[in-house]
Amino acid sequence: FSVKDPDVLSAVRFHTTGRIHMSDLEKVVFIADYIEPNRTFLPDGFRERISGFSLDGMILHILNDLFGYMGRKGGKIAPPTKVLYKALLARVR
Numbered sequence: 001f002s003v004k005d006p007d008v009l010s011a012v013r014f015h016t017t018g019r020i021h022m023s024d025l026e027k028v029v030f031i032a033d034y035i036e037p038n039r040t041f042l043p044d045g046f047r048e049r050i051s052g053f054s055l056d057g058m059i060l061h062i063l064n065d066l067f068g069y070m071g072r073k074g075g076k077i078a079p080p081t082k083v084l085y086k087a088l089l090a091r092v093r
Contacts (some may be wrong), residue, residue: 017078018059020087027055034062041069060088 002011011029014022018030036046046065050058063085070077 017080018084019080020084029057056088056092060092
């Protein structure tokens with residue numbers, strides 16, 4: 001697509017794993033990807049519950065949900081996602 005903007009490229013690159021030091025654009029794309037309407041695995045009311053939080057708070061809730069989902073499915077969590085989770089726990093709580 002000939003996109004050269006480093007913020008847009010980074011948002012696309014990390015939209016599923018996240019990373020520490022994400023820009024607001026990266027955070028919004030990460031959140032939007034996780035809560036998009038075709039995600040049938042989300043608990044009822046999840047989108048509404050996280051809507052009142054800061055971007056970091058939303059991501060923390062998303063990661064909590066993701067870790068539970070992946071645990072139930074036997075999936076693995078990407079290392080950058082684990083690092084992001086630990087950083088957010090220290091910052092948000």
